[in-house]
Amino acid sequence: MTILLIAWAGLTTVLVLLLIYRSTLTMHEDDQLFLSEAESQLEKEQVENTRRMDRVTPFVRLFGAASGLLILVIAGMWIYQGLTTMQ
Numbered sequence: 642m643t644i645l646l647i648a649w650a651g652l653t654t655v656l657v658l659l660l661i662y663r664s665t666l667t668m669h670e671d672d673q674l675f676l677s678e679a680e681s682q683l684e685k686e687q688v689e690n691t692r693r694m695d696r697v698t699p700f701v702r703l704f705g706a707a708s709g710l711l712i713l714v715i716a717g718m719w720i721y722q723g724l725t726t727m728q
Contacts, residue, residue: 642718649711656704659697666694 642715642722645711645715645718649708649715652704652708652711656701656708659701659704663694663697663701666690666697
């Protein structure tokens with residue numbers, strides 16, 4: 642059980658770090674850009690920012706699902722152990 646809790650803590654830590662990174666990316670994202678030809682560098686930065694967010698999103702979903710599933714397994718095992726020791 643302790644090993645599962647350590648694994649869950651590791652997964653959740655990575656998930657939190659990914660969420661923090663993604664939130665810093667979204668702070669720099671704009672919904673609309675009105676740029677002239679002289680400001681094309683800002684457009685390139687926005688495209689790069691969007692590409693980074695697209696790369697991070699699957700990992701956030703994966704680690705979120707793994708963390709949620711693992712905590713459910715741990716809770717199920719804890720309840721099962723509690724029920725078997727009561728008998």
